[in-house]
Amino acid sequence: xxxxxxxxxxxxxxxxxxxxxxxxxxxxxxxxxxxxxxxxxxxxxxxxxxxxxxxxxxxxxxxxxxxxxxxxxxxxxxxxxxxxxxxxxxxxxxxxxxxxxxxxxxxxxxxxxxxxxxxxxxxxxxxxxxxxxxxxxxxxxxxxxxxxxxxxxxxxxxxxxxxxxxxxxxxxxxxxxxxxxxxxxxxxxxxxxxxxxxxxxxxxxxxxxx
Ligand code: PMT
Numbered sequence: 001x002x003x004x005x006x007x008x009x010x011x012x013x014x015x016x017x018x019x020x021x022x023x024x025x026x027x028x029x030x031x032x033x034x035x036x037x038x039x040x041x042x043x044x045x046x047x048x049x050x051x052x053x054x055x056x057x058x059x060x061x062x063x064x065x066x067x068x069x070x071x072x073x074x075x076x077x078x079x080x081x082x083x084x085x086x087x088x089x090x091x092x093x094x095x096x097x098x099x100x101x102x103x104x105x106x107x108x109x110x111x112x113x114x115x116x117x118x119x120x121x122x123x124x125x126x127x128x129x130x131x132x133x134x135x136x137x138x139x140x141x142x143x144x145x146x147x148x149x150x151x152x153x154x155x156x157x158x159x160x161x162x163x164x165x166x167x168x169x170x171x172x173x174x175x176x177x178x179x180x181x182x183x184x185x186x187x188x189x190x191x192x193x194x195x196x197x198x199x200x201x202x203x204x205x206x207x208x209x210x
Contacts, residue, residue: 004023006018158196
């Protein structure tokens with residue numbers, strides 16, 4: 001099971017809250033797993049990436065839909081959560097377009113927390129043998145990702161710095177990650193998202209054959 005892409009959290013019938021995830025990293029991992037012979041379900045938010053060959057794709061929009069599709073894909077040996085899931089959605093979504101008031105005022109948007117899909121998978125009664133999350137950070141990348149691994153209960157976290165304006169991660173074909181496991185932190189060299197996916201799949205295969 002692999003999650004990928006952004007989630008769209010509707011504000012009203014016309015607008016939504018989303019993020020810059022293109023799905024490139026998550027789709028590359030799904031494709032690499034399939035090339036190695038895994039049966040892969042890719043649960044993807046709205047992206048322009050083509051569906052990877054040999055992968056069953058479930059298209060979703062919201063975090064709640066992604067959670068439902070992820071839980072429906074269990075049991076699974078491996079879960080890789082590469083999606084940039086919105087942490088919040090609208091507390092009261094409007095079914096109509098919200099009209100702009102003439103007096104110059106702006107509405108206050110009330111938010112509620114979305115389910116944490118990665119944490120839910122980690123605590124599930126049919127937990128995959130290996131649960132891997134991504135940590136998108138803009139500061140203290142490794143420390144925050146280490147804390148996130150423990151808080152969410154993941155086996156591994158891949159930490160990436162999404163705050164660098166000179167080499168953005170969202171939407172680009174390259175990434176630079178740290179692999180964080182219970183053994184510590186490994187910095188991987190900058191590489192294409194495809195190469196990172198291939199390297200991750202090698203590590204997954206070694207771990208499962210141990
Ligand atoms: O899609 P690309 O353009 O290729 O960009 C790749 C990427 C930057 C999106 C990817 O490498 C990445 O970092 N994905 C995780 C983004 C993210 O939501 O990070 P986070 O630190 O906010 O979340 C930590 C983990 O919890 C992630 O595995 C995420 O999927 C998961 N999560 C987060 C919130 C939530 N409500 N449910 C979750 O499961």
